[in-house]
Amino acid sequence: MKHLATFRIVDAIARTGSIRAAAEMVAQTPSAVQRRLQGYEEELGYEIFERSSRGVRLNAAGELVIQHVRAMLADDARLKSRIADLSGVRRGHVAVGCSQALSPYFLPAQIAEYLEAFPSVTFDVSVLEHGEAARALESYAVDLALVFDGEGAPDFEVLLTAPQRLTAVMAADHPLAAQPEVRLRDCCAFPLALPVRGFGGRRMVDRALYGKTFARAPSLESNSFEYLKAHVAATRAVTFQIGIGAPRAQEAAGLAARRIDERDVPPGALFLGQKPGRTLPVAASRFAEQLTGALSRRYALDAV
Incomplete structure (x- = not known):
């Protein structure tokens, strides 16, 4: 297993861009990490990092090596997970990349349910948009992606697609909360608190408002939906979120969520996916x- 220890060091260096930071990650001294890297490069016959005063970065050979390294580490994790399952004790680690909308309600509930049955499994959750999620899957940084895209299918193997309607979120005593469904024009009669550009829900809103005479500039923008919820709970403003990230009745805490009429904003899609062709470890699978x-x-x- 000596080569796996070397691979973990190479992976840590590639992720951090620093010998010293990689040493902290793998709990070794910088000199030990440097010796292990030099030994691997001598064995390989090529240098795989460019050195500079600002740190290190992969060169062309290194880009090839790191894909092999991460594939081998993923295979090792999958093997250990399968062996643990043979003993009847599920172990392993699951890394998930998700859109921000999944982080307040749906994903925490799902992880809690899984850990109730398999407490020896560990999780890592990263909030990523769809483009970042595809890159994270490709580099083995995450095992699964659960991301929203209002424009089209992402660049990874899709396991399931779920339609997502845009939802207006407001204070529980807001005038619009009395309606079962709201129109975008009615929302624009109030101050708008929007996610920053780049979020899928924001793109849906911008497309729907483009060229509309009733469109108005947002009074507040934030990259945190938690902040947007707090803002609309304390004001007459309205914000927007996809359905799975909008607070439901039991989660509302002073908020109300109402679907936007589909005539105003067509649904987008939530995608669950993995790296194409990869066999996942048991815990992640x-x-x-x-x-x-x-x-x-x-x-x-139905699953796709």
Whole structure:
């Protein structure tokens, strides 16, 4: 297993861009990390990092090496996960990349349910938009992606697609909260608190408002939906979120969520996916199955 220890060091250096930071990540001294890297490069016959006063970065050979390294580390994790399953004790680690809309309600509930059954599994959750998620899957930084895109299918293997309607979020005593469904024109009669550009929900709103005479500039923008919720709870402003990220009745805490009429904003899609062609470790594979089941029940879907 000596080569795996070397691979973990090479991966840490590539991720941090620093010998010293990589040493802290793998709990070794910088000199030990440097010796291990030099030994691997001598064995390989090529240098894989460009050195500079600002740190190190992969060169062309290194880009090839790091894909092999991460594939081998992923295979090792999958093997250990399968062996643990043979003993009847599920172990392993699951790394998930998700859109911000999944982080307040849906994903925490799903992870809690999984850990209730398999407490020895560990999780890592990164908030990523769809482009970042595809790159994270490709580099083995995450095992699964659960991301929203209002424009089209992402560049990874899609396990499930769930439609997502845009939802207006406002204070519970807001005038619009009395309606079962709202029009975009009515929302624009109030101050708008919007996610910053780049978020999928914001793109849906911008497209829907483009050229409309009733469109208005946002009074507030933020990259945090938690802040946007707090703002609209304390004001007459309205914000927007996709359905799975909008607070439901039991989660509202002074908020109300109402769907936007589909005539104003067509639905986007939530994608669950993985790196194309990759066989996931058991823990990640079983969690993907749980997510597929939960989303299918919620939206009456069949897996793609």
